[in-house]
Amino acid sequence: MRRRLTFIACSFAVALVLAAGVALAADAPQPGQWEIASKTERxxxxxxxxxxxxxxxxxxxxxxxxxxxxxxxxxxGTCKSIEPRKTDTGMSWSIQCAPEMPLRATASYAFDGPQHYVATVKSETSFAGKTMASTLTVEGRRIGECPK
Known part of the structure; x- marks a missing residue:
């Protein structure tokens, strides 16, 4: 039960970070007001x-x-980013967690310009002999200048 709660908490934490509009790219996005859409499949x-x-x-x-x-x-918490790889339009990396939390995850981001990106975080863990998988997809697009 603790592992399942940890998996859910980690997935939720990742979703919060991404839904807040923080993303990763090889090139910086254009500053301004961004609209963020996200969905999770589990x-x-x-x-x-x-x-x-x-x-x-x-x-x-x-x-x-x-x-x-x-x-x-x-x-x-006990997780760390490993194997970051830059691409022409973004970056990808793996997430490795402590042995007591067998969570495996990969993240990738791609920009098709400085005003739009699509991000995906795929995670998987095993608990009580069952594998639980989750995919978070986030899409961000610049919609104008920041309000003053």
Missing amino acids: SGVVKTRPLRTTCMTPEKARDFGARLQRDLITAT
């Missing part, structure tokens, strides 16, 4: 979160990738 059930907006300041845009990796490590 055991064939899809849950869509309400659209939200966030202001991406120039500082946040410059520190985009490093910020997400720091936030994920903090949110997941």
